[in-house]
Amino acid sequence: MTTPGIRTRAFTALAVLLTVVLVGLVVYLYWYLGRPEALPDISGESVAGVQCVWESYGPGEGELPRFSGPMGVAVGAGDRIYVTDSENNRVCVFNAQGRFQFEFGGFGVAKPSAGNPSTYDPGELNYPVGIDVGDDGDVYVASFYNDSIEVYAADGTPLRRFPDPDTIVGRGGSGFGGRGIAVTDVAVRGDRVYATDTYQVLVFSTDGELLDQWGKPGAGPGDLDHPNGIAVSEDGRTVYVADTNHARVTAFSADGEVLWQVGSPPQGMSAESDAELQLPRGVEVMPDGSILVVDAFGFDLVRVSSAGEVLARYGERGVESGQWNFANDAAAFRGFVVVADKGNERIQLVRLID
Amino acid sequence: MRHILSVILIAAAMLCIPAPAHAYYTEDPSGEATSETPCETCHGTSAALAEAEPYGPHANYTTTTNKCSACHSVHKAPAGGIVLLPAATVLATCETCHDGTGGVGVYGVIEARTGVAPAARHTMLDTVVDPVTSIPGGDGTSGGSRTATFSGTFGGLTCTDCHSPHGANTVAVFTGDRARSLSSVPNATGNEIVSDRLLRQKPTGGLVSIDVYGSDWCGSCHAGRLSKTTLHNHPVDSEITQPDPASPYTYENIVYPDNTMGPLGYNNNGYVMPDPRTSNQSGHDPICQQCHEDARSVGDVTEQTIDASEVFSITDVDGWAEGDNPRYQVFPHESDNPSFLVETDDDLCLNCHTQPRG
Numbered sequence: 001m002t003t004p005g006i007r008t009r010a011f012t013a014l015a016v017l018l019t020v021v022l023v024g025l026v027v028y029l030y031w032y033l034g035r036p037e038a039l040p041d042i043s044g045e046s047v048a049g050v051q052c053v054w055e056s057y058g059p060g061e062g063e064l065p066r067f068s069g070p071m072g073v074a075v076g077a078g079d080r081i082y083v084t085d086s087e088n089n090r091v092c093v094f095n096a097q098g099r100f101q102f103e104f105g106g107f108g109v110a111k112p113s114a115g116n117p118s119t120y121d122p123g124e125l126n127y128p129v130g131i132d133v134g135d136d137g138d139v140y141v142a143s144f145y146n147d148s149i150e151v152y153a154a155d156g157t158p159l160r161r162f163p164d165p166d167t168i169v170g171r172g173g174s175g176f177g178g179r180g181i182a183v184t185d186v187a188v189r190g191d192r193v194y195a196t197d198t199y200q201v202l203v204f205s206t207d208g209e210l211l212d213q214w215g216k217p218g219a220g221p222g223d224l225d226h227p228n229g230i231a232v233s234e235d236g237r238t239v240y241v242a243d244t245n246h247a248r249v250t251a252f253s254a255d256g257e258v259l260w261q262v263g264s265p266p267q268g269m270s271a272e273s274d275a276e277l278q279l280p281r282g283v284e285v286m287p288d289g290s291i292l293v294v295d296a297f298g299f300d301l302v303r304v305s306s307a308g309e310v311l312a313r314y315g316e317r318g319v320e321s322g323q324w325n326f327a328n329d330a331a332a333f334r335g336f337v338v339v340a341d342k343g344n345e346r347i348q349l350v351r352l353i354d
Numbered sequence: 355m356r357h358i359l360s361v362i363l364i365a366a367a368m369l370c371i372p373a374p375a376h377a378y379y380t381e382d383p384s385g386e387a388t389s390e391t392p393c394e395t396c397h398g399t400s401a402a403l404a405e406a407e408p409y410g411p412h413a414n415y416t417t418t419t420n421k422c423s424a425c426h427s428v429h430k431a432p433a434g435g436i437v438l439l440p441a442a443t444v445l446a447t448c449e450t451c452h453d454g455t456g457g458v459g460v461y462g463v464i465e466a467r468t469g470v471a472p473a474a475r476h477t478m479l480d481t482v483v484d485p486v487t488s489i490p491g492g493d494g495t496s497g498g499s500r501t502a503t504f505s506g507t508f509g510g511l512t513c514t515d516c517h518s519p520h521g522a523n524t525v526a527v528f529t530g531d532r533a534r535s536l537s538s539v540p541n542a543t544g545n546e547i548v549s550d551r552l553l554r555q556k557p558t559g560g561l562v563s564i565d566v567y568g569s570d571w572c573g574s575c576h577a578g579r580l581s582k583t584t585l586h587n588h589p590v591d592s593e594i595t596q597p598d599p600a601s602p603y604t605y606e607n608i609v610y611p612d613n614t615m616g617p618l619g620y621n622n623n624g625y626v627m628p629d630p631r632t633s634n635q636s637g638h639d640p641i642c643q644q645c646h647e648d649a650r651s652v653g654d655v656t657e658q659t660i661d662a663s664e665v666f667s668i669t670d671v672d673g674w675a676e677g678d679n680p681r682y683q684v685f686p687h688e689s690d691n692p693s694f695l696v697e698t699d700d701d702l703c704l705n706c707h708t709q710p711r712g
Contacts, residue, residue, distance in 0.1 A: 069449075069453075086453075087462075107469075108469075109466065109467065109468065109469040111467070112467060112468060112469060113467040113468060113676065113681065114676040116467065116468040116469060116470075117469070118469075119469040126466055127453075127454070127462065127466060129455060144454065144455065145454070145462075145466035145467070176467070176674060177670075177674050177675070178674075182454075184455050226451075226455065226456050226457065228455055228456070244455075244456060245451075245456060245457075279450065279451075279456075281450075296450050297450070325446065326446055326447065326450050328450075342446070342450075343446040343447075343450075
């Protein structure tokens with residue numbers, strides 16, 4: 001015969017046991033199975049050194065279920081994947097499995113031409129392109145036609161923007177009317193934010209104070225022509241810039257000194273015939289210190305050593321899983337690479353097979 | 355026992371809480387020179403561009419070049435691909451750079467600066483969902499619309515219907531309004547932009563070569579707009595309909611010695627056709643581009659004079675300077691006036707249907 005006290009203790013023990021089991025199960029489901037490694041391969045085998053794990057053509061829900069020209073990707077805390085859905089003027093967020101989580105942004109014109117009202121509210125975007133995530137999880141987005149960088153908390157809450165798009169920035173930027181910066185990409189490392197403008201690199205603090213700027217038009221070493229990608233080494237001492245229209249990537253020291261470059265501006269027929277890079281757009285620092293260059297017109301991801309030597313090329317043009325069509329950006333995490341496959345209106349999570 | 359049963363039921367309910375499917379969302383079954391420098395500055399005329407000098411991805415092809423693969427999948431073009439292009443669009447190729455991130459943008463500029471969609475655009479939706487195949491005024495017999503198959507994927511209109519990316523067989527160069535680049539802004543000595551804009555002599559796959567950018571070039575698609583014979587249509591001067599085919603008005607020969615009309619391109623006076631006509635204008639009608647160009651103000655309705663705000667003025671790149679006239683220079687891709695009209699309403703009509711300017 002049991003007493004009420006014994007029954008209560010038995011009930012409590014059972015409840016605790018079940019709770020532990022449930023928590024363990026939840027952890028297993030959400031964490032272990034949530035890792036990309038646990039997902040089956042779509043393609044089954046690699047093509048041109050690329051094995052697709054999953055692909056997504058957009059949120060799959062809401063008013064805009066599909067991407068329209070996704071151009072930038074970045075990975076934040078908890079393996080959240082942030083995608084700039086450029087022509088839809090928003091950022092879409094996915095988990096590591098490729099499941100849509102939420103979106104933020106929306107269309108707002110911060111610098112209307114005369115006679116037109118501003119439609120901008122904080123956090124709104126105007127053709128977002130490059131994107132990166134800081135160490136604290138804040139998300140930095142290059143709002144190209146608003147000539148400024150929008151900063152959000154990890155959950156998409158607008159925090160601030162800089163520089164002021166209506167103010168001349170430092171020695172001048174390429175923003176509308178010479179104010180602000182026509183920013184194409186951002187890279188955050190520590191307390192510094194690096195941004196590419198039409199002909200230069202600008203360095204800000206994470207609060208938006210301009211710290212440095214370098215670069216100018218021209219075809220000489222370190223000159224820039226519509227750079228569209230920027231990344232910073234882990235130690236913060238090297239800044240890699242995809243000098244897009246010069247068909248090269250230039251490595252700068254943290255204060256703008258040219259260290260090396262791979263690729264060269266088109267000079268003539270012979271130079272065109274064996275160009276190392278065709279149209280480099282995105283650039284990403286890999287865990288081993290090498291960089292991954294997204295070559296939109298080469299239709300491959302080009303791995304370059306930290307000394308500027310081309311190591312490998314991955315991928316080919318196409319519309320199938322594991323192929324690219326004018327890919328624009330890439331971000332690496334946990335041995336995978338997520339690619340903004342702009343021309344195919346999708347993102348892909350892939351393994352690179354050497 | 356009830357308590358234990360309750361706990362078990364709660365646990366079962368928790369297990370039934372919707373959890374991630376652990377799948378993935380996928381549904382597709384299948385020197386100082388810069389790129390902003392006018393090409394002619396370094397490379398001469400369009401012929402030279404096409405044959406001899408580097409021109410970005412647009413020319414300079416040799417037997418050893420690998421540039422072809424930038425746009426063409428020579429050995430791997432899928433079935434249904436166009437001119438060895440994969441199933442994705444020509445538009446995607448062009449807009450990799452021409453969305454503004456690789457140079458001055460072509461589409462999207464007006465909405466990015468005004469917050470509203472342009473009033474007119476040559477829409478290029480070369481997708482299977484909604485290919486744009488209807489041409490307003492495309493039927494030369496009825497003057498109505500006609501459908502056509504363009505060179506984009508699924509028959510839609512795309513960039514290469516009008517432009518030759520390779521710079522081959524293009525129209526003669528002409529003076530345009532655009533300051534399409536930072537270094538092409540007019541300076542004190544004048545810096546008119548002379549270019550062929552890579553316009554094909556046979557736009558949209560036309561059978562007849564048209565070597566001058568004028569009404570006949572537009573008429574390759576909009577043939578119904580050229581007619582002034584059996585159709586009651588707006589008169590347009592063209593080589594096809596002009597009694598003297600040797601001397602149609604074109605974009606270039608609007609300029610006449612009596613100077614009652616100015617040139618098209620870098621001048622607003624060319625956008626009028628005073629009545630009564632001068633001897634040089636007699637027998638001619640306006641060409642398409644006199645009414646359809648970048649939106650601007652080209653004259654005062656009541657006084658027929660051009661005040662300061664109506665003088666052609668390009669001082670900066672595409673839409674940057676508030677006082678520039680025209681403000682946006684993206685014709686005929688998009689316009690903030692309907693039907694790509696230079697002006698709207700009476701202001702447009704009275705440019706021609708009134709006395710000559712004093």
